[in-house]
Amino acid sequence: MLKNKSVAVGNTRVLNEFVKYCQSVDYKKQQEKQHNMMLINSVICVTLSCNLMQVARSLDADSGLF
DSSP states (O other): OHHHHHHHHHHHHHHHHHHHHHHHSOOSOHHHHHHHHHHHHHHHHHHHHHHHHHHHHHHSTTSSOO
16 A cells, blocks of 8 residues: 555656646747646646546455456
């Protein structure tokens, strides 16, 4: 479970750094900002899905579901 938790924490750190980077970039066009927000939302969804899968694996390691 410790390994799964560290993977989830690592995923969250990467997500936080990515969001900080995207928010710090000075975009000149509104379209680029919208695209950037869509990209951030996609990464958040993927990160949360990966973290939830890690939690599920740690909670249900012996069930054979994952």
